[in-house]
Amino acid sequence: MQQVQTNKLGKRLKNSRYISGFDGIRALAVVGVIIYHLLPYKLQGGYLGVPTFFAVSGYLITDLLLQEWEQNGRIDFWGFYARRLKRLYPALVFMLVGTGTYITLFQRSLLTNLRSIITTNMLYVYNWWEIAHGQSYFDRFNGESPFTHLWSLSIEGQYYLIWPLLLIALVLIVKKRRSIANILLVFAILSGLLMGFLYTGPDTLNRVYYGTDTRMFSIIFGAMLAVIWPSTHLKKKVTNRSRWTLNIIGIVSIAVMAFLYFELSGQNTFTYRGGMFIMAIASTTLIAACAHPGADVNRWLTNPVFSWMGTRSYGIYLYQFPVMIFYEIKVQDIAAHPLINALVEIALIMxxxxxxxxxIERPLRHYRYKNLGRSIYEFVQRDSEYGWKRLWLIPALLLIGISVYGSAISPTKDPKNVLQENIAKNESTANAHNKAALAKQKKAKKLSANDKRMKKLLKKKLTVKQYKIAKHYGLTKRQYLTVYQQPLTAIGDSILADNSHDLQNVFTNAYVSAAVGRQIWQAGDVLTQLKRKGDLAPNVLINLGTNSPMTPEQINSVLKSIGKDHQVFWVTTHVPTRNWETEVNRTIRKAAKRHSNVHIIDWHAYSNHQNDWFWNDNVHPNPRGNVHYTHLIATSIYNYINQKK
Incomplete structure (x- = not known):
């Protein structure tokens, strides 16, 4: 498809082509991202659509800049920056203002750092702010923000600002396209190596995931392709062999991208040490095949659905998180019907x-802002041609005013609620108890339900304190005496942190390591350190899965860290506000079938429909729920010990 484009000076860019298949590539990328966020179990690598967006931007922008340089002998930098701002800023500003307004009016729990978030996004440095202050992109529960996804727009904004200047410097100094491409290839490789070098585990994930320097290779690959594969220099007439060579390249590229979409988890070490680099290469080769007029790939990726999604991909990407997060906060039982809720969210986003x-986007993209003063003057005139449309000024000013107010009052730290205070208090108590618990564990001997010592203990009366504890948690004398001195290592997230005091009340020798927001891929290091020091108890309790999906491979990795000589009691998750609840629990149950030393403690089934056991989030047990949670753990471990003997 041919389309003539013009630059700011009005000079025509001859032979410039509108490559409709690029809309198809954008559509594939945005579909991957959306499905990943809504149904992460179905497409665990869907987040890799972002490198594809980067590569397309790198190619298109560089291709157009070089066309302008070739035809006009110069580049109108101010014109370029104006076009980029007109294309990107209106929808971004509307999203920031609209989201800020909604948060101010209806979701004040998300007000924290609103001023900094809006400011850094307007300046296109939000990705660096995220590195210093943000949460993991893969933490889907703990304080998830409707702005997190905007990190990629900041990287693109930095690219638009700096790249035209660097490109012309390379053209003037290096001159030869092949030499320029070689230089870009070196920088792409260095960027990829830096990602792999800086990634040392979960603690450095934010740095490599959000960093401009560690993510730039995707854009550089696109720019490099534009230097050696300019769209206006590609011949439509090619041999049949060349055509099918290009087609096969396109097919293989799509196959590689699809494989990575389904297989490459964001918590996989290989993702940052080669996986994302491979995705960038596959995206670039697909762009090359699509851009060539002699191939069929452009036609294959051109259809009305892809065209619609591709032209609106910026808006789809922009509005996805606010819709998802606000919807999922209001609709508490997401897990009951994950597919239906996902379809509703997709419809709202579209x-x-x-x-x-x-x-917003299309009208303001073509608006001549030099006429802004005259437009405002005409707008406020009594006999203005705008007529009733002027009434839109009222809600617009209200939105801006409320958003500015929300930004002004936004705190820089999350105010603690009752649940957070309770978790913090219990974490502190657990940490103080842990040292003594480890010392007791090394001296304690496992007590079975039927050995001679148990028979002696049963003949004695419980102390007043023991009696009260057993009664409080609904335990019989035999159950309590069987578990209270059992060595136990408990690893978990905020659910376990919330319960740690109750757990150690019953399991007096329990060592508890729990952290708010902990993910399954963070547990391995904790367990390995405990085992290396000889502090890992024979019985290990795990409560993970609240904050994000988990894969069988991740569970296997945790179990490998523990070892087959330990008994693992894995608690199913109760998180009805997230669509991964059912899949997480199914994955845990499958792991128990594969490993003989893994035993299920079914908190999900036990607590189902017991809304009065939970705080307002319907996820964390309240004091009453913690009693039931502890009772279930104690009786489950007792039953295992009793059955074993």
């Missing part, structure tokens, strides 16, 4: 994106 495209 409708909002279409409205944004029609009434």
């Amino acid at each position: 409708v909002i994106s279409e409205l944004s495209y029609r009434y």
